[in-house]
Amino acid sequence: MDSLPTPTLLAICGLAIGVIVGAVARSARFCTFGAIEDRVLMEDSRRVRAWGLAIAVAMAVVQLLNVFGIVPIEESFYLSADFGWAGAIVGGLLFGFGMALIGTCGYGSLIRLGGGDLRAFVVTLIIGLSAYMTARGLTGVLREAVIEPLSLDLSAIGGQGLFHLVAWSLETSQATASFWCCLVVVGAILFWCFRDAAFRASPTDVLAGSLIGLAVAAGFAATGIWGQDPFDPQQIESLTYVLPPGEAIVYLITFTGATANFGIGVVPGTILGAFLVAAKKRELRLEAFDDAREMRRYLIGACLMGVGGVTALGCTVGQGISGMATLSLSAPLALASIFAGASFGLHYLITGSLREALASFELTRRIAPR
Numbered sequence: 393m394d395s396l397p398t399p400t401l402l403a404i405c406g407l408a409i410g411v412i413v414g415a416v417a418r419s420a421r422f423c424t425f426g427a428i429e430d431r432v433l434m435e436d437s438r439r440v441r442a443w444g445l446a447i448a449v450a451m452a453v454v455q456l457l458n459v460f461g462i463v464p465i466e467e468s469f470y471l472s473a474d475f476g477w478a479g480a481i482v483g484g485l486l487f488g489f490g491m492a493l494i495g496t497c498g499y500g501s502l503i504r505l506g507g508g509d510l511r512a513f514v515v516t517l518i519i520g521l522s523a524y525m526t527a528r529g530l531t532g533v534l535r536e537a538v539i540e541p542l543s544l545d546l547s548a549i550g551g552q553g554l555f556h557l558v559a560w561s562l563e564t565s566q567a568t569a570s571f572w573c574c575l576v577v578v579g580a581i582l583f584w585c586f587r588d589a590a591f592r593a594s595p596t597d598v599l600a601g602s603l604i605g606l607a608v609a610a611g612f613a614a615t616g617i618w619g620q621d622p623f624d625p626q627q628i629e630s631l632t633y634v635l636p637p638g639e640a641i642v643y644l645i646t647f648t649g650a651t652a653n654f655g656i657g658v659v660p661g662t663i664l665g666a667f668l669v670a671a672k673k674r675e676l677r678l679e680a681f682d683d684a685r686e687m688r689r690y691l692i693g694a695c696l697m698g699v700g701g702v703t704a705l706g707c708t709v710g711q712g713i714s715g716m717a718t719l720s721l722s723a724p725l726a727l728a729s730i731f732a733g734a735s736f737g738l739h740y741l742i743t744g745s746l747r748e749a750l751a752s753f754e755l756t757r758r759i760a761p762r
Contacts, residue, residue: 410661
């Protein structure tokens with residue numbers, strides 16, 4: 393393993409972790425939008441609580457890795473001093489609405505693709521291309537001109553982590569602030585998750601949330617340990633499903649002059665994991681668009697997710713779990729905006745009325761912990 397180039401090694405790690413999360417999601421129906429639908433339409437919070445458990449597990453392990461000096465999590469872009477509050481809100485709303493138009497997120501599209509859904513193949517392509525354009529292409533010019541100037545510089549307090557803010561406010565060390573922030577947040581999430589009897593009685597949801605959380609932590613461990621090559625340092629990151637599909641497309645097109653990375657490995661790994669489970673459960677089947685109207689809706693939704701996900705610096709997994717695990721201030725802002733956009737989009741699809749859809753912002757309150 394030591395003889396492999398660092399990017400290749402991390403791509404292999406991403407592939408392995410992707411297989412795990414793909415298999416878990418396909419087996420346990422671990423889906424953000426599905427969780428929102430269950431909560432809003434059926435008042436069933438089990439899948440939302442599974443998502444919360446994934447956040448708590450990932451956060452606890454990642455913060456432990458940081459405390460023991462195994463992974464320098466503060467070097468992650470989630471904790472940079474540039475607090476993009478506007479991008480988190482605008483991008484999150486766009487991503488959430490696009491997710492509702494399709495019925496799943498970028499992560500869920502790869503899971504569907506593993507089962508033979510051709511619609512998901514088209515969605516993945518559009519998400520990847522629109523995300524890549526927003527990060528490094530033409531659409532990125534608009535993002536840099538409109539969104540980025542609104543960012544706040546938090547270098548005075550050390551970064552945009554919750555523990556940075558607490559340490560600065562209470563004039564204590566960041567290590568102490570990190571410990572107590574992690575303890576309080578993880579404890580609150582776990583209490584909310586397990587206070588529900590239906591969730592406690594659902595071992596599938598409990599196991600799925602735990603495994604996804606561990607997988608996210610494993611991603612940070614891989615990039616934080618093997619990625620710290622003094623001759624070829626790599627970005628400390630974990631699972632996210634917006635920009636990596638675009639990077640994977642570019643990698644396939646420019647293979648001889650391209651370099652693999654962790655995210656590029658995660659994409660095929662997730663598809664493979666979902667495929668293996670779908671094959672075992674005999675759920676493999678080709679699915680296509682019903683008509684031109686459905687195809688148009690999917691294309692618009694995929695484009696909104698690609699643009700919104702990069703603007704928000706992550707998706708339901710990228711910000712919703714990976715970002716939350718770092719105690720980043722932008723992560724809960726982006727996640728709340730995604731939930732609001734998805735609730736708006738869900739009610740728009742049901743009613744066909746913008747006026748009725750606006751009521752979804754009130755319904756978003758029903759998704760919140762209680």
